[in-house]
Amino acid sequence: MDTIIMVFLIILVAYFSLGLLFGFYFIFLGASKVDPLMEDSKKKVRLLLLPGVIATWPFLIGKLFKSKPVD
Amino acid sequence: MGLDYKLVLWNKHKKTYDKIIALGMLLYLVVFVALTLALNPETTAETMIIRAFGSLAILMLHIILVIGPLSRLNPQFLPILYNRRHLGVSMFLAALVHGAFSIIQFHTLGDVNPIYAIITSNMDYGSLTNFPFQVLGFLALLILFYMASTSHDFFLKNLSPKIWKGLHMMVYLAYGLILMHVFLGAFQQETSPFTIGIIIVGFITVTSLHLITAFKESKIDKFNSEKNSEGWLEVCEVDEIPNDRAKIFTVGNERVAIFKYEGKLSAIHNVCKHQGGPLGEGKIVDGCVTCPWHGYQYLPHNGQSPPPFTEKVATYELRLNGKKVYINPNGFEEGTEVQPVTC
Amino acid sequence: MDAGLRKRHKYIWLFLAIVIPILLILVIKDLDFSQTADTNHTTESLSNPIDQAKHNLMDAVVIEKDDARVLEMNVKQPLKSASSIILSLNDNQEIGQIEGVGTYSFPLKSEIRGIIIKDAIKNQEILKLEF
Numbered sequence: 429m430d431t432i433i434m435v436f437l438i439i440l441v442a443y444f445s446l447g448l449l450f451g452f453y454f455i456f457l458g459a460s461k462v463d464p465l466m467e468d469s470k471k472k473v474r475l476l477l478l479p480g481v482i483a484t485w486p487f488l489i490g491k492l493f494k495s496k497p498v499d
Numbered sequence: 500m501g502l503d504y505k506l507v508l509w510n511k512h513k514k515t516y517d518k519i520i521a522l523g524m525l526l527y528l529v530v531f532v533a534l535t536l537a538l539n540p541e542t543t544a545e546t547m548i549i550r551a552f553g554s555l556a557i558l559m560l561h562i563i564l565v566i567g568p569l570s571r572l573n574p575q576f577l578p579i580l581y582n583r584r585h586l587g588v589s590m591f592l593a594a595l596v597h598g599a600f601s602i603i604q605f606h607t608l609g610d611v612n613p614i615y616a617i618i619t620s621n622m623d624y625g626s627l628t629n630f631p632f633q634v635l636g637f638l639a640l641l642i643l644f645y646m647a648s649t650s651h652d653f654f655l656k657n658l659s660p661k662i663w664k665g666l667h668m669m670v671y672l673a674y675g676l677i678l679m680h681v682f683l684g685a686f687q688q689e690t691s692p693f694t695i696g697i698i699i700v701g702f703i704t705v706t707s708l709h710l711i712t713a714f715k716e717s718k719i720d721k722f723n724s725e726k727n728s729e730g731w732l733e734v735c736e737v738d739e740i741p742n743d744r745a746k747i748f749t750v751g752n753e754r755v756a757i758f759k760y761e762g763k764l765s766a767i768h769n770v771c772k773h774q775g776g777p778l779g780e781g782k783i784v785d786g787c788v789t790c791p792w793h794g795y796q797y798l799p800h801n802g803q804s805p806p807p808f809t810e811k812v813a814t815y816e817l818r819l820n821g822k823k824v825y826i827n828p829n830g831f832e833e834g835t836e837v838q839p840v841t842c
Numbered sequence: 843m844d845a846g847l848r849k850r851h852k853y854i855w856l857f858l859a860i861v862i863p864i865l866l867i868l869v870i871k872d873l874d875f876s877q878t879a880d881t882n883h884t885t886e887s888l889s890n891p892i893d894q895a896k897h898n899l900m901d902a903v904v905i906e907k908d909d910a911r912v913l914e915m916n917v918k919q920p921l922k923s924a925s926s927i928i929l930s931l932n933d934n935q936e937i938g939q940i941e942g943v944g945t946y947s948f949p950l951k952s953e954i955r956g957i958i959i960k961d962a963i964k965n966q967e968i969l970k971l972e973f
Contacts, residue, residue, distance in 0.1 A: 433618050440614075463657055468503035476506055479648035484666070487658050541920035541942045605963045620965050628869050633963070664847065671854050678862055682869060687925070687962065699866075706859045713852035720845050752845045770844045 447482035450489060454481050458492050504653050507585075516582040520589050527555050545604045549597055556594035557677060557698070563587055564674065564705045568712035574780070577791060584650050591647035598640045601633070632683035639676040642669050655774065664775070678702060720749050731818060731825040737764070737842045738822065745788075747779035750828045754779070755815050757824065758788060758799045763839035765799035766815035766826055773810070801836040893973030895956065902957055902971050904950065911950040913957070917943050923961035923968060931956035931972065 455474040459466040459481075466474075481488060507513075531551040535542050542550075566583050570576040606616035614637075621631035646667050649655075655663045678698060685694040734748045734757065745756040747769055754769035756779025767788065769779045776792030783789070787796035787805060797804055797812055804810040811834030816827040819840050831837065892911070893904040900917040915928070917940055928937040928948065932955055938948040939962070956972035 429622065429624060430619075433615075437615060437618070459653075463653065465503055465656075466653070470503075470506070473504050473506050477504075477651060477653055479644070480651065480654050483645045483648045484654065484658055487662060491657060539942070543920075620963070627865075668850070668854070671858065675858060675862060679865060682866060686869060702862060706855055706862075709851070709855040710859060713848065713855060716848050717852060720848065749845075754845070775844065775847065 444482060447485045450485045451478050451481040454485070454488060454492070462488070462491050504651070512578065513582055513585070517585055520586055524555060524589065524593065527558065531555070545600060549600045549604065552593050552600070553597035556590050556597055557681065559586060559590035559593060560674065560677065561701045561705055563590060565708050568708040571712045571716065581792060588647045588650050591643045594640055594643055598636065628683070629687065630683055632680050632687060635676045635680040635683070639673040639680060642673040642676070646670060660772070660775070720752070730828065732828055734824050734826055736822045737819065737824060740764070743783040745779040747777070748826070750815070750826055753830070755826065755830070757817065757826070758783060759842070760786070760799060762841060764817050764819070764824065764842055765837065765839045766817050767797060767799060767802045768813040768830065770812070771795050772812060778812070800839050801834055803834045895971040895973050897969060897971060899969060904954070904973065911953070913937060913948045913950050913954070915940065915946040915948070917946070919943065921968065923964070925962040926968060927960050927962045929958045929960055930954045931958055931970070
């Protein structure tokens with residue numbers, strides 16, 4: 429049981445740390461590549477999106493790779 | 500709808516609703532504290548905060564869960580549905596206060612990581628009655644965090660509506676976890692019949708409302724009209740559809756809204772691309788079908804949102820024989836232009 | 843909502859409507875109400891104490907009543923913990939729980955050497971009383 433709990437906690441911590449790293453890159457740089465509406469969005473809006481990006485980064489990272497570079 | 504994302508999409512009504520939410524929450528907390536002080540003056544401040552915010556979050560979750568079925572049963576509840584997102588985020592904040600204070604009070608005094616302590620302080624995972632109820636609360640809070648943090652149109656669009664809806668349907672899992680969290684917590688700590696009674700009444704209310712609505716709706720989904728020799732469905736008479744409004748029919752497995760406007764008839768898929776609102780319950784405003792939930796608009800003859808917006812829904816072919824309206828159950832690609840039928 | 847989503851909602855609620863009551867019944871069935879049912883505050887006189895221990899937080903007395911041993915507790919000061927349980931010092935078996943200032947009585951199944959008051963949530967010992 430102890431090992432299961434440790435593995436669960438390590439995954440949880442790793443998931444959210446990676447999410448935090450990706451999150452800062454994404455909200456200020458990456459997001460505009462995925463969604464043109466982000467280009468004109470204010471800083472406050474980007475920060476509001478940060479927790480959600482941290483939570484759902486595996487979905488967004490795939491989308492970022494698939495997106496074509498904006499000219 | 501906007502060309503950049505806004506912090507919060509506020510309008511006059513939403514501001515009013517938000518004020519009601521904030522005042523309601525405050526009032527509940529004040530009443531809770533006053534009652535606790537009157538009935539149980541020995542309670543410490545921390546315990547009071549934990550219980551006040553925990554019960555507030557549960558109350559709000561129940562309200563959130565009944566808004567959906569209530570607005571299906573009675574359209575008068577629809578305005579509350581538009582504001583459900585803010586209610587959800589406020590509920591998460593109340594649950595977060597409850598969770599944070601619980602962790603501080605129960606788990607920060609030890610020398611281990613508080614999150615580790617939640618999961619390991621009670622290792623009775625094999626028992627049902629003594630199951631570590633705090634773990635259930637922690638998992639529910641994690642789900643609520645996912646939902647609250649993605650409660651913005653940016654995520655609806657970029658996670659895709661399918662993933663987003665799936666994520667937000669985890670509220671039902673969270674609800675189950677929270678119910679067990681309260682049952683077990685109440686049983687293990689104080690065997691309080693009052694708490695348990697209230698939760699059971701809440702559960703019965705929420706579940707029966709959802710089931711009543713579900714069975715009512717699936718009756719509509721099963722409705723099958725007569726097909727003529729060419730496979731077209733006879734749906735209704737022209738006069739049954741009010742002007743600038745629609746009537747909704749089940750065609751195959753999908754619902755289609757047939758709109759009457761400017762002496763013409765057009766049929767589009769009933770489901771809004773934004774959050775799945777029932778387009779056929781909306782009106783024609785400025786020549787556009789307007790979703791009753793959040794005001795997304797579509798042109799009736801091609802199912803497209805007027806530029807610069809890009810949402811598209813499927814369109815259907817109609818035919819008029821005397822007064823009788825027929826529909827081709829095989830819809831077109833989303834956004835396909837269809838000549839409206841004049842009536 | 844489209845037809846698929848409506849169906850999913852229906853099945854989820856049918857599932858909850860069946861599973862939650864079953865879990866609740868199992869939890870209640872597993873629960874031993876006999877001890878907690880006796881936590882009524884009593885003011886019975888402590889006629890013939892067998893064992894007793896005193897502390898500034900609470901007093902504990904074991905008495906003989908109707909051929910059975912009963913632990914009587916008098917909690918004098920409010921406890922800081924949200925939920926406190928009483929365990930037997932012999933085998934760590936739960937005897938009952940206390941909620942605040944007041945007098946409690948719990949039936950005892952066997953002789954005890956003393957009691958431990960424990961915070962049920964933090965799993966921490968608050969007080970140990972030996973007879």
